[in-house]
Amino acid sequence: MKRLYSNELKEHIGEEVLIQGFLFQKRIMGNINFLLIRDKFGIVQCVVKDKDQIEILKDVMDESVLEITGNCVEEKRSSIGVEIHNPKVNIISKVKYPLNIEINKPIINANIDTILDNRAISLRSPLIRSVFNIQAQMAKAFREFADKNGSKEIFIPTIVGSATEGGSELFEIKYYDKKAYLGQSGQLYKQMMVGVFERVYAISHSYRAEKFGTSRHTSEFIQYEFEMGFIKDYMDVINFGIDIIRYIKDSVEKENIEDLKIINKELPLIPKNIPIMKLKEAQDLIFEKENIDHRGEKDLSPEDEKLISKIIKDLYKSDLVVITHYPTSKRPFYTMPDPQNPEETLSFDFILRGLEILTGSQRIHEYEQLILAIEKKGLDPKNYEDYLEIFKYGMPHEGGFGMGFERLTQQFLSLSNIREATLFPRDVKRITP
Amino acid sequence: MKRLYSNELKEHIGEEVLIQGFLFQKRIMGNINFLLIRDKFGIVQCVVKDKDQIEILKDVMDESVLEITGNCVEEKRSSIGVEIHNPKVNIISKVKYPLNIEINKPIINANIDTILDNRAISLRSPLIRSVFNIQAQMAKAFREFADKNGSKEIFIPTIVGSATEGGSELFEIKYYDKKAYLGQSGQLYKQMMVGVFERVYAISHSYRAEKFGTSRHTSEFIQYEFEMGFIKDYMDVINFGIDIIRYIKDSVEKENIEDLKIINKELPLIPKNIPIMKLKEAQDLIFEKENIDHRGEKDLSPEDEKLISKIIKDLYKSDLVVITHYPTSKRPFYTMPDPQNPEETLSFDFILRGLEILTGSQRIHEYEQLILAIEKKGLDPKNYEDYLEIFKYGMPHEGGFGMGFERLTQQFLSLSNIREATLFPRDVKRITP
Numbered sequence: 001m002k003r004l005y006s007n008e009l010k011e012h013i014g015e016e017v018l019i020q021g022f023l024f025q026k027r028i029m030g031n032i033n034f035l036l037i038r039d040k041f042g043i044v045q046c047v048v049k050d051k052d053q054i055e056i057l058k059d060v061m062d063e064s065v066l067e068i069t070g071n072c073v074e075e076k077r078s079s080i081g082v083e084i085h086n087p088k089v090n091i092i093s094k095v096k097y098p099l100n101i102e103i104n105k106p107i108i109n110a111n112i113d114t115i116l117d118n119r120a121i122s123l124r125s126p127l128i129r130s131v132f133n134i135q136a137q138m139a140k141a142f143r144e145f146a147d148k149n150g151s152k153e154i155f156i157p158t159i160v161g162s163a164t165e166g167g168s169e170l171f172e173i174k175y176y177d178k179k180a181y182l183g184q185s186g187q188l189y190k191q192m193m194v195g196v197f198e199r200v201y202a203i204s205h206s207y208r209a210e211k212f213g214t215s216r217h218t219s220e221f222i223q224y225e226f227e228m229g230f231i232k233d234y235m236d237v238i239n240f241g242i243d244i245i246r247y248i249k250d251s252v253e254k255e256n257i258e259d260l261k262i263i264n265k266e267l268p269l270i271p272k273n274i275p276i277m278k279l280k281e282a283q284d285l286i287f288e289k290e291n292i293d294h295r296g297e298k299d300l301s302p303e304d305e306k307l308i309s310k311i312i313k314d315l316y317k318s319d320l321v322v323i324t325h326y327p328t329s330k331r332p333f334y335t336m337p338d339p340q341n342p343e344e345t346l347s348f349d350f351i352l353r354g355l356e357i358l359t360g361s362q363r364i365h366e367y368e369q370l371i372l373a374i375e376k377k378g379l380d381p382k383n384y385e386d387y388l389e390i391f392k393y394g395m396p397h398e399g400g401f402g403m404g405f406e407r408l409t410q411q412f413l414s415l416s417n418i419r420e421a422t423l424f425p426r427d428v429k430r431i432t433p
Numbered sequence: 434m435k436r437l438y439s440n441e442l443k444e445h446i447g448e449e450v451l452i453q454g455f456l457f458q459k460r461i462m463g464n465i466n467f468l469l470i471r472d473k474f475g476i477v478q479c480v481v482k483d484k485d486q487i488e489i490l491k492d493v494m495d496e497s498v499l500e501i502t503g504n505c506v507e508e509k510r511s512s513i514g515v516e517i518h519n520p521k522v523n524i525i526s527k528v529k530y531p532l533n534i535e536i537n538k539p540i541i542n543a544n545i546d547t548i549l550d551n552r553a554i555s556l557r558s559p560l561i562r563s564v565f566n567i568q569a570q571m572a573k574a575f576r577e578f579a580d581k582n583g584s585k586e587i588f589i590p591t592i593v594g595s596a597t598e599g600g601s602e603l604f605e606i607k608y609y610d611k612k613a614y615l616g617q618s619g620q621l622y623k624q625m626m627v628g629v630f631e632r633v634y635a636i637s638h639s640y641r642a643e644k645f646g647t648s649r650h651t652s653e654f655i656q657y658e659f660e661m662g663f664i665k666d667y668m669d670v671i672n673f674g675i676d677i678i679r680y681i682k683d684s685v686e687k688e689n690i691e692d693l694k695i696i697n698k699e700l701p702l703i704p705k706n707i708p709i710m711k712l713k714e715a716q717d718l719i720f721e722k723e724n725i726d727h728r729g730e731k732d733l734s735p736e737d738e739k740l741i742s743k744i745i746k747d748l749y750k751s752d753l754v755v756i757t758h759y760p761t762s763k764r765p766f767y768t769m770p771d772p773q774n775p776e777e778t779l780s781f782d783f784i785l786r787g788l789e790i791l792t793g794s795q796r797i798h799e800y801e802q803l804i805l806a807i808e809k810k811g812l813d814p815k816n817y818e819d820y821l822e823i824f825k826y827g828m829p830h831e832g833g834f835g836m837g838f839e840r841l842t843q844q845f846l847s848l849s850n851i852r853e854a855t856l857f858p859r860d861v862k863r864i865t866p
Contacts, residue, residue, distance in 0.1 A: 003663065020663050022628070022827055040583070040631040063628075063827040093798060095827045120822045123629045132629070136585045143576070150473070152569045155838075157857045158591055158638055159604075159615075159653050161864035171592075172607045173615070175652075176642065176861050182592075182606070188866065189857060195455070195496075196556045196565070198473040205591055205638065209609065219608075220592050230436065230453050365526060386866040389553045394455055394496040394528045405588075424590045424622060428609050431594035433621065433819040 001069065006042040009072050010081040017072045019044055019084065020092070022124065023064045025104040026057065033057060035087070036104070037066060038126070042258065046070060046084040056089055062104065063124065065093035079258075101125075112419055119424065119433050130259035132423060134252055135409045139203060141251035142224055145244045151199040156186040156225065158205050162383065169209045171219075182207035182220075185402060187334070190227040191363065192390045194398050199228045203405070213427050215417045216355060216407065220426040224408075226360075227400030234336070234346040234362035237399040238276065238322055241350060241358055245320065245408075246270045252412065265413045268319035268353055275316050278325040278344075282308050298330045306354035324348045333373045334387075336362040336399075350403075352411040360401025367391040434502065439475040442505050443514040450505045452477055452517065453525070455557065456497045458537040459490065466490060468520070469537070470499060471559070475691065479503060479517040489522055495537065496557065498526035512691075534558075545850055549858060552866050556856070563692035565856060567685055568842045572636060574684035575657055578677045584632040589619040589658065591638050595816065602642045604652075615640035615653075618835060620767070623660040624796065625823045627831050631662045636838070646860050648850045649788060649840065653859040657841075659793075660833030667769070667779035667795035670832040671709065671755055674783060674791055678753065678841075679703045685845070698846045701752035701786055708749050711758040711777075715741050731763045739787035757781045766806045767820075769795040769832075783836075785844040793834025800824040 001018040009017060021039035033048040035057070046068055048054055060066075070087035100118045101110050103125035108115065115122040122128055143153070159173060160183040171182040186204045193200040202225040210217045226244075231237060249267050252260075260267070277285070283295045286304060289311045294304055300323065312321040325344040328337050335345040347361035364370045370391055374381045381388060409421035419425040424433060434451040442450060454472035466481035468490070479501055481487055493499075503520035533551045534543050536558035541548065548555040555561055576586065592606060593616040604615040619637045626633040635658040643650045659677075661670060682700050685693075693700070710718070716728045719737060722744045727737055733756065745754040758777040761770050768778040780794035797803045803824055807814045814821060842854035852858040857866060 020829065065827045065829045092829055093827045095825070096800075097825050099826060118822075120625050120628065120819075121826055123625070124826075129629050132587070133585065136587070139586055139588075140576075140580065143573075147573065152566065153572055154565070154569070155572075155655055155856055157653055157859055159640075159859050159864065174605045175864060176644075178864065180864055192553050192556070192866070193856075195553065196562050203636075207592075211609075220590055222588055367529075389551075389866070392528070392530050393532060393554055393557075394498045394526045396453065396498045396525055423588055423626075426590055426592050431592065431608060431611065431613050433625070433822070 006037075006039050006044045006080050009044065010074075012072045013074045013082060015072050016069060017084070018067065018069045020065070020067045023060060023062055023066055023095075025062065026060070035066075035068075035089075037068060038124075042080050043126070044080065044082075044084060045075070045078060046087040048087055048089075050086065053087065053089055056091070060091060061095040061097070062099055063121070064091060064095040066090065067092055103127075112417055116419060116425060116430065123423070126262050128420075130256075130262045131409070131413060131415070131421065133259045134256045134413065135405075135421065137252050137255050138248050138409060138412070139405070141248040142203070142244060143201070144251070145247040146199075146201040146226065149199070149240070151201045151226070151228070152193075152197040154189065154193050154197070154200045154202050156183070156189045156202045156204040158183050158207070162386075171207050171209050184208060186223065186225040187332075188387050188390075190225050190400060191334075191387075191395075191398070194227050194229040195390060195393070195395060198230060198396075201226045206402075211428060213429065216410070218406070218418055218422055218425045218427050221422070222405035224403040224405055225400070226403070227398065229396040229398040231362070231397050231399055233397070234324070234348065234399050237360055237362065237401060238324075238348055241348075241360065241401055241403070242270075242274050242320070242322070245350070245352075245358075248408070249412070263413065267412055269313070269317055270320055271316065271318050273316075274318055274320050274322060275312050276322040276324060276348075279323055279327075280325070282321075282323050285311055298327045300349075300351075300356075302355075305351050305356060309351055309354040319353050321351050322348055323351060331361065333377045333379065334361075334363050334370065336364050337373075346399075348401075352408070353414065355407060355411055357407045357411055358401050358403040360399065362397070362399035365391060365395040365398055439470075439472050439477045439513050442477065443507075445505045446507045446515060448505050449502060450517070451500065451502045453498070453500045456493060456495055456499055456528075458495065459493070468499075468501075468522075470501060471557075475513050476559070477513065477515075477517060478508070478511060479520040481520055481522075483519065486520065486522055489524070493524060494528040494530070495532055496554070497524060497528040499523065500525055536560075545852055549852060549863065552857065559695050561853075563689075563695045564842070564846060564848070564854065566692045567689045567846065568838075568854065570685050570688050571681050571842060571845070572838070574681040575636070575677060576634070577684070578680040579632075579634040579659065582632070582673070584634045584659070584661075585626075585630040587622065587626050587630070587633045587635050589616070589622045589635045589637040591616050591640070595819075604640050604642050617641060619656065619658040620765075621820050621823075623658050623833060624767075624820075624828075624831070627660050627662040628823060628826070628828060631829075632660070634659045639835075644861060646862065649843070651839070651851055651855055651858045651860050654840075654851075654855070655838035657836040657838055658833070659836070660831065662829040662831040664795070664830050664832055666830070667757070667781065667832050670793055670795065670834060671757075671781055674781075674793065674834055674836070675703075675707050675753070675755070678783070678785075678791075681841070682845070696846060700845055702746075702750055703753055704749065704751050706749075707751055707753050707755060708745050709755040709757060709781075712756055712760075713758070715754075715756050718744055731760045733782075733784075733789075735788075738784050738789060742784055742787040752786050754784050755781055756784060764794065766810045766812065767794075767796050767803065769797050779832075781834075785841070786847065788840060788844050790840045790844055791834050791836040793832065795830070795832035798824060798828040798831055
């Protein structure tokens with residue numbers, strides 16, 4: 001007999017069926033046992049009355065792998081519309097150890113460290129699995145949209161030879177008889193590929209040796225890197241960013257209906273018109289509405305990000321706001337200055353539900369201007385030869401962004417800690433499993 | 434006016450059009466100049482007769498970025514079916530330096546090191562760009578097939594805490610006050626996820642501190658990792674592997690017609706029936722056909738891989754052959770022994786055009802059997818606690834494989850060195866760009 005998945009059973013009412021899965025829960029109610037069997041799509045209830053079968057099941061513990069044949073019977077109260085009667089159980093793999101975490105309760109009664117220490121179990125919880133079901137869909141949607149819009153996928157190496165960005169936060173590798181580092185961004189590579197494919201994206205690994213364990217930082221994370229050439233200006237890149245986030249949201253809304261029910265979360269509001277404002281305007285608004293004066297600061301603090309999100313949500317019913325024109329002194333050397341006011345840049349951050357999830361800019365695309373910009377930062381162009389090489393040989397107007405994949409998941413699903421949006425997080429204390 | 438791409442122009446014959454791109458070549462023939470403009474899809478020829486325009490173009494060097502308006506005229510001899518007459522040139526970005534490599538000739542007259550040292554230029558060559566156009570399509574096809582067949586994408590961390598596989602080939606990281614390593618495979622993670630999603634895949638980074646620079650090894654490479662639960666046996670995994678390689682080939686054949694023409698390569702033959710044989714049978718065949726006696730050896734040597742491919746191609750018109758039943762002593766501890774003969778395993782390698790590109794097996798899925806297998810290898814189960822944890826809590830029959838992404842590209846396109854199939858290779862001598 002062919003194995004059927006839980007979501008196929010309602011097409012087989014009245015038939016004898018074969019299912020396979022993990023024993024999610026066993027409920028003993030006198031002479032009747034209920035077995036809940038979990039497969040990749042959902043949970044099937046089996047009603048066991050036969051004494052021999054109850055005997056077989058007596059010492060079978062949760063998460064054992066079972067194969068069950070039985071009658072598929074309509075059951076309107078079940079989310080899958082059926083249950084299995086008169087099941088015959090075949091044990092594929094018998095668990096002999098109790099689980100360290102109960103994963104079949106409406107909430108998981110364990111702290112984040114216990115959950116992460118016991119990843120082999122905790123990920124099997126429908127509450128946690130749904131998060132990563134949604135995350136897989138988010139990655140798929142990102143690629144779909146980028147592909148449709150003429151971008152090519154590229155693969156960015158993680159080992160880099162020089163420590164040009166933020167030396168103190170780099171991880172050092174023993175690389176044969178040399179030193180190497182784990183890359184902090186795909187900037188060099190994606191910009192180089194603009195000269196090749198014009199529009200490129202990567203789902204790439206980034207590393208920061210963050211010394212503090214905050215709820216929005218880990219040491220290894222995934223970036224959606226995107227870069228596009230032949231733009232008119234930075235607004236082309238902003239619009240692409242907004243469109244892709246909206247596409248990802250629509251895709252999850254459509255494809256993960258069950259998962260969203262299980263975790264009981266609302267996706268963010270991404271209306272047709274997203275507010276876009278300069279940093280200064282955001283600071284003015286915070287002052288005006290909340291009477292907190294951060295005017296003149298060169299960046300938004302984490303507190304400011306929360307405040308501006310709250311204000312924007314009240315005013316425009318949007319969970320997303322785009323802040324532009326960060327000061328030249330606060331942005332990387334390759335950021336294009338605003339021709340109207342070179343103290344400000346054609347840069348932007350996207351803030352979603354109070355957290356920065358994307359950062360990008362139009363880039364300087366002229367070799368000579370780039371050398372001046374490097375020198376203005378007090379840096380030595382000699383240390384940027386590989387990077388400068390790109391611009392020696394002709395580059396169009398271009399820009400791009402990096403979006404934090406786990407942060408986007410975190411904010412989409414209102415998770416309190418980025419570790420809940422990371423399959424196997426790495427931080428100052430954690431390096432396993 | 435809206436920018437048109439080279440592949441859109443034949444719909445606009447007789448119109449004035451605007452194109453943008455890189456100056457691929459300038460041919461001066463007396464009073465007529467020919468400009469070849471490269472965009473992401475192809476090359477457009479522009480015929481310049483106007484003296485003012487010729488003057489503008491005089492000191493414009495290759496790879497300058499140009500914007501051109503002109504008349505779109507039918508030209509049957511052109512691969513895109515049109516050329517541009519009476520062009521007006523606007524220089525977006527002017528190159529002032531000659532290129533280190535000529536990329537507009539029918540062959541690239543430089544060795545692999547020069548090509549890699551000058552990646553910003555060499556990747557712009559249509560000959561090289563086509564390889565990575567095809568590679569992007571291969572990644573897309575891999576995901577498409579895996580998605581269609583019910584697999585979820587997972588993201589595997591690259592930093593790992595312990596050196597359980599092949600200690601001497603590991604790269605060590607200074608990880609805060611501890612040591613960590615760059616992961617060699619996603620084995621732990623993908624097997625753990627079988628308990629969650631049943632079928633998973635990852636496009637993951639792997640690292641080997643290979644001391645020798647061979648044409649088929651680099652230090653950082655991409656693996657297509659795949660793992661499936663609830664299998665009948667190892668043949669389910671082999672069939673999935675064959676099907677996905679065939680799907681990738683069909684996809685490239687359909688989507689990369691121009692690229693295949695440019696690089697002038699034939700894709701491998703993947704017939705309906707792929708020969709599958711035991712290691713011993715392959716050794717017998719090599720002895721019988723080539724009179725080379727490697728019978729009794731525990732693996733195929735690189736030379737054997739070439740020989741068996743040649744023999745199979747002659748006999749079955751297939752560029753792919755699957756070798757199974759490698760000895761238990763040569764395979765990792767987690768490989769399922771053949772119940773018929775525990776000295777052999779339910780393992781397999783795929784050999785494509787003389788090179789191993791995929792390796793996999795059915796895995797041991799029972800906790801107790803796994804502990805015995807670890808001890809039999811003379812290893813200590815204590816060092817495998819994270820891994821063993823997965824099997825303590827119930828696992829179905831399962832198996833999987835890892836396929837080398839760059840190797841697959843190399844063999845698909847008959848490239849002599851894996852570095853030609855890697856955007857930014859890393860090896861004992863190379864760590865930039």
